[in-house]
Amino acid sequence: MNWIEILTKTLEHIYLSFIPLLFACLIAIPLGIFLANHESLSNKFIGLVSAIQTIPSLALLGFMVPFFGIGTLPAMIALTLYSIFPVLQNTYTGIRDVDESLIEIGYGMGMTRKQILWMVQIPMGRNVIMAGVRMAAVHTLGIATIATYIGAGGLGDLIVRGIGMIDPVIIASGAVPTALLAIIVNRLLISLEYKLTPKRLRIIQKNNKKSGGFK
Template sequence: MNEWLTTFADRWTDIVDSSLQHITLSLIALFWAILIAVPLGILLTRYRKLAGLVMGIVSVLQTIPSLALLGFLIPVFGIGSVPAILAMVAYALLPILRNTYTGILDVDAPLLEAGRGMGMTRSQQLRMVELPLARPMIFAGIRTATVMTIGVATLASFIGAGGLGDLILRGISMVDTGVILAGAIPAAVLAILFDLLLAWVDRMVTPKGLRIRKEVN
């Protein structure tokens, strides 16, 4: 235990630098995944015949091993952060896309009928009825994608993109458990912290009445 603490103390600056790289890679990937998956999920609720095909394609991306996907991207994009971010985006798409699609479809039909009765257009219904009601489901998908992305980001070091995976690889090559933990523990902590942060944001943006009802249930 003392050896591990000594390793953490000696490599503190490396851990901080690698953590910042890890966070940057993860946030960029999440930004693009949300930007792609949420509008696509909304679009699929309007063209449901395409939903099965698109969901199937995105699901296939999830079945490709992370290292293999990185290997496929290297000949096209080279090494560095670009192929790493593309791979993370590919893995983050499914939970956000599926939850956006399901959340909007689960909106009660009578509420949509009431909106139409009030003269709302489709875009107004989406903005004022469907998205607010589907938001908890969409947030749940984003939380799942966040944890997955932070985990996949540890593999970015295999193609020179940096992050906490550098410390893990260094520890493996040195057969040093302390160095491995110096990369693995901060990665796990980051995943937990980001999940808790998103849960807090979700709670804060939930109207007070719905929040109280959810806590009572």
């Protein structure tokens, strides 16, 4: 087993997955916030974005080739498109589901709409939003393995090579690091979510869970 190659392919896989996830968050989080405040547009737009999820991943990668050729770029575009929906859906839900009493309290304290968004809705919806990011991250790491079919590299190269050679060891050398990456990234994002949550808000959310919600 070539450990240097496994490490190289793992680093390629991280790069291939992280950039699309970053772009998906930059697109989907602001868009989800916008749609949460413009409900008349939300159903149509979210439905349109969700339709991308119904396209088989290999087919979507194939659609990219005539326009962008083969390699990393078309794979990243396809992975970004796949990653947008879970982040968008959860951002929309997280913002919309903030308890109305908290928003009313904010307005009662003289907060503006923008202050309500940044000081109430986003902090209170952070758990749901981050759950969407974690879902997208794990999903992207998995789909990135088939990007090997358009020459994007990553751990999928080892998996496909192992399948071609009918060698379980080579297959595992690609599959196991992919699974470990998904676990590690999920844990890192959970830790990030915890650190980004203000201490007072952690206490409020903890008490809210114990009491079964705001009354």
